[in-house]
Amino acid sequence: MAEIRPFQALRPAPAFAEQIASLPYDVYTKKEARAIVEKNPESFLGIDRPETQFPEGTDMYDQKVYDKARDMLKEMEETGKMVQDSSPCFYLYALTREGRTQTGLVCCASVEDYLSQVIKKHENTREEKEQDRIRHVDTCSAHTGPIFLAYRSREEIQKMTGAVTQEKPLYDFVKDDGVRHQVWKVDDREWISRMQELFAEVESLYIADGHHRAASAVKAGLKRRQEHPGFDGTEEFNYFLAVLFPEEELHILDYNRIVHRTGSGTAEILEKISAKFTVEKRSEELFSPEKKGEMGMYLEGSWYLLRTKADICTDDPVEGLDVSVLEREILEPVFGISDSRTDERMEFVGGIRGIRALKDTVDREGNAVAFSMYPTSMQELLRVADCGRLMPPKSTWFEPKLLSGLFIHKF
Numbered sequence: 001m002a003e004i005r006p007f008q009a010l011r012p013a014p015a016f017a018e019q020i021a022s023l024p025y026d027v028y029t030k031k032e033a034r035a036i037v038e039k040n041p042e043s044f045l046g047i048d049r050p051e052t053q054f055p056e057g058t059d060m061y062d063q064k065v066y067d068k069a070r071d072m073l074k075e076m077e078e079t080g081k082m083v084q085d086s087s088p089c090f091y092l093y094a095l096t097r098e099g100r101t102q103t104g105l106v107c108c109a110s111v112e113d114y115l116s117q118v119i120k121k122h123e124n125t126r127e128e129k130e131q132d133r134i135r136h137v138d139t140c141s142a143h144t145g146p147i148f149l150a151y152r153s154r155e156e157i158q159k160m161t162g163a164v165t166q167e168k169p170l171y172d173f174v175k176d177d178g179v180r181h182q183v184w185k186v187d188d189r190e191w192i193s194r195m196q197e198l199f200a201e202v203e204s205l206y207i208a209d210g211h212h213r214a215a216s217a218v219k220a221g222l223k224r225r226q227e228h229p230g231f232d233g234t235e236e237f238n239y240f241l242a243v244l245f246p247e248e249e250l251h252i253l254d255y256n257r258i259v260h261r262t263g264s265g266t267a268e269i270l271e272k273i274s275a276k277f278t279v280e281k282r283s284e285e286l287f288s289p290e291k292k293g294e295m296g297m298y299l300e301g302s303w304y305l306l307r308t309k310a311d312i313c314t315d316d317p318v319e320g321l322d323v324s325v326l327e328r329e330i331l332e333p334v335f336g337i338s339d340s341r342t343d344e345r346m347e348f349v350g351g352i353r354g355i356r357a358l359k360d361t362v363d364r365e366g367n368a369v370a371f372s373m374y375p376t377s378m379q380e381l382l383r384v385a386d387c388g389r390l391m392p393p394k395s396t397w398f399e400p401k402l403l404s405g406l407f408i409h410k411f
Contacts, residue, residue, distance in 0.1 A: 001119065001199075001200045001201060001202060001205065002034070002109070002110075002113060002118055002119075002151070002199045002200065002202045002203075002205050002281035003109075003110040003112070003113055003118075003196075003199075003200065004105070004107040004109060004110075004154075004195075004196060004203070004242075004244070005088070005107065005108050005110075005196065005239060006088035006089050006090050006107060006108070006192050007088050007089070007107070007108045007236070007239070007241075008084055008085045008086070008088055008408050008410075009084065009085055009089065009091060009106075009146065009408060009409065010077060010082050010083070010084045010142070010168060010406045010407075010408035010410055011082060011083065011085070011407055011408065012082055012083075012171075012405065012406065012410075013080060013081055013083050014170065014171060016042065016081045016082075017171045017173060017183075017406065018171075018173040018175070019040065019042045019043070020042055020043065020044050020076075020081065020082070020146065020405045020406075021044060021173075021175070021181065021214055021403040021404070021405045021406050022036070022043045022044040022045040022048065022258050022403060022404050022405055023045075023091070023401050023403060023404070024145055024210075024401055024403075024404055025045065025048035025049050025050070025145065025404065026212070026288040026403070027401060028045070030051070030348075033045055033046055033049045033052050033068075034052045037052040037053075038052075039067055040377070042081070042397070043232065043405075044104075044403075044404050044405025045142070045404070046072060047069045047072045047073050047140075047144060047405070048069075048136075048144055048145060048404050048405075050065045050068045050069035050072065050136075051065050052064065053068050053072070053163065053302075054068070057376070059243040060132075061131075061132065061135075063184055066135050066136055066139035066140075067113075067139060069136060069139065069141045069245075070139050070141075071249065072406050073077050073142065073144070073282075074141055076188075080314070082408070084347075084410070085185070085187075085366070087187060088192075089161065089185050089186055089187045089192075090105060090106065090107055090121060090186045090191075090192055090195060091105075091106035091107075091170075091183055091184065091186065091407060092104070092105060092106065092161060092164055092165060092183065092186065093105075093106050093181070093182070093183050093406070093407075094165060094169075094180075094181055094182040094183075094241055094303065094401070095180070095181055095182075095400045095402070096179065096180040096182075096402040097178065097179045097180075097251075097349060097399060100249075100251060101249070101253055102245050102246075102249035102250055102251070102339070102400075103161055103165060103245070103249065104190060104223070104240075104243040104244055104245040104272055105157075105161065105195065105243065105244045106146065106183075106241075106243050106407050107242060107243075107244065108236075108239035108240060108241060108409060109147065109149065109205065109239065109240055109241075109244075110238065111124075111218050111221045111222070111237075111238050111239065111240065112233075112238070113205070113215075114218045114239060114240075115212065115218070115319065117388070118204060118205065119149065119205045119206075119207065119214070119391070120205070120206050120385040120386070120388075121206075121207045121211055121214070121385065122206070122207065122381055122384050122385045122389075122390060122391045122395070122396075123156075123211045123268055123390060123391060123393065123395070124341075124390055124393070125211050125212050125215045126212070126341075127380035128214045129212045130212055130215050131216075133212060133213060133215075133216030133217075133220075134216045134219050134220050134223070134348040136216075137217055138220045138223060138224075138321030141242035141411055142145070142408050142409060142410045142411065143217055143240050143377070143408070143409040143411075144241075144404055144405070145210070145213050145244055145402075145404040146210070146213075146241045146243045146402050146404075147207065147210040147214045147240060147241065147242040147243070147358040147409060148207070148208045148209035148210050148218065148242075148243060148245070148402055148411070149170070149205045149206060149207060149208060149242050149243065149244045149245070150205070150206045150207075150208045150244070150245050150246070150247045150378070150381075150382075151199075151202050151204070151205050151206070151244055151245070151246060151247065151251055152202070152204075152246075152247055152382075153246035153248055154198060154201075154202065154246075156341075157195070157199075157200055157246070157366065158246060160191065160194070160195060160198075163341050164184050164186055164191075165184060167184060169182040169183055169184050170183045170184055170185050171183040171406070177400075177402075179400040179404060181406070182364040183406060199244075204385075205242075205244065206247070206381065206382060206385050207385075208245070208250060208381070208396070208398055209396075209398045209401070209402075213354075214240070217240035217241070218240065221237045221238055221240065224411070225237070225238075233361075235411070236409070236410070237411040239409070239411075240409065241407060241408075241409040243402055246381065247369065247378045248378070250378055250398065251396055251398070251399060252376055252377065252378060252381075252396050252397065253350065253352060253372045253375055253397045253398070253399050254288065254349030254372065254374065254375045254397065255323070255348060255349075255351060255352035255373060255375075255376075255394050255395060255396060255397040256330075256349040256350075256351065256355075256358055256359055256371060257326065257340075257346065257347070257348060257349070257351060257370065257371045257374050258347040258349060258358060258362065258368055258369070258370045258371075259331070259335050259337065259344075259345055259346065259368060259369050259371075260344075260345045260346075260347065260365065260368045260369075261367055261368070262335060262367055262368060262369050263335070264335075265333070266299055266300045269299060269334060269369065270299075270304075271359075272333065272334045273297075273306065273330060273334060275328075276308070276312050276329045277306040277307060277308055277311055277329070278306070278307045278309065279304050279306060279307060280304065280305040280306075280307075281303070281304055282296075282302075282304060282305055283303075284303055285303075285359070286303075286355040286356055287303040287305070287313075287347055287355070287372060288355055288372050288374075289305070289372060289374040290374070291372065291374060292322060292325045292374055292377075293307060293308050293313070293322065293374075294306065294307050294308075294322075295322060295326060295371055295372065295373055295374065296355075296371065296372035297369060297370070297371055297372075298358055298362050298369065298370040298371075298372070299361055299362070299369045301363070308329075309383065310324055311360060312328075312329055315371075317380070317383045317384045317387055317389060318384055318389050318390070318391060319397065320393060321380060321384075321392070322373055322374055322376070322393070323373060323376065323392045323394075323395045324391075326371060326373070327340055327392050330371075331346075336398045338384075339350075340392065340393055340394075341393040347361075348394040349361075349370075351397050351399075351400055352397065353377070355372055358371075358372060375396075376391070376395050381395075381396060
């Protein structure tokens, strides 16, 4: 059962919240991150991506880069731009995008729950990406980016959450992308205790977004355990920053694909794909599939609707995913891509960028093909995680993204 606990958040003073809060470090390229920090030096992205504080070409993995992040975080606290609550609290964090609101509980989740798979994952992680965040977390002695977790809704949890959100929020602002962010602090001991009791009855939590941040936070905690052999499990390094959302409030966008340097002509590609899919040419300028079992393909100036034939359909939780069908029946046999995670010809395009990004790239390059996907559902994600299996890389794109810098867990 899930263990959660309150914490003393280091968080922006209200006057600085909108200015400091930033999208996660891993949604930006190096160039984009540097431009954002240059425009807004107070952005928390400067701490999450501390290489932006050094000349271009600086080794981002040099220890002085991580030391800079620690020093900047300390300076924000010393100057009063960030303040730490005097007692452990829970927080509620609501994000509203295009009329949809999702409200999560901000808390600390347990390293032990991750290790015992009470907290379940659906994606693999890459060691080199983990190492960067492990060093960042360890050097700062803080979790600066929350892990996005989901749970199966419970009526009393939603009632307690709803009552708090009727009150005046601690923060309430809209970022440039149009997403509204609201935060409430809960320091009532009875409320906190009851919420812990309710989550102790929740069988599983699911990583929706932030697999690398979760793995890194856990490994940083295990490192501290080795350095403190007398630990008793109550230390802050045994917990990590998380936001827990009821699964029915979450929204997954499509996660699309581009294959560069296809090496084949249009007629050959269509012939090979027709063996496993019905192929219908479409007249739309931009095309997205409307249901599971369909995908769009943009090739040589034209869109095609691909429908899976019955003989390749399956009820298997992983093999039945549309992204799995694409990998198994198109990417490998048609384009020779056996590992989409490492093949240099593969590009993954989050749905937030829109279908036009696919068309524009293929039109510009010529020797490329794009696939627009129907979004993976939350039910599919939960089913895969419950059976202890993993999805293909880049199967889900969650929007809106949780901001970094609104809550820091120090340990």
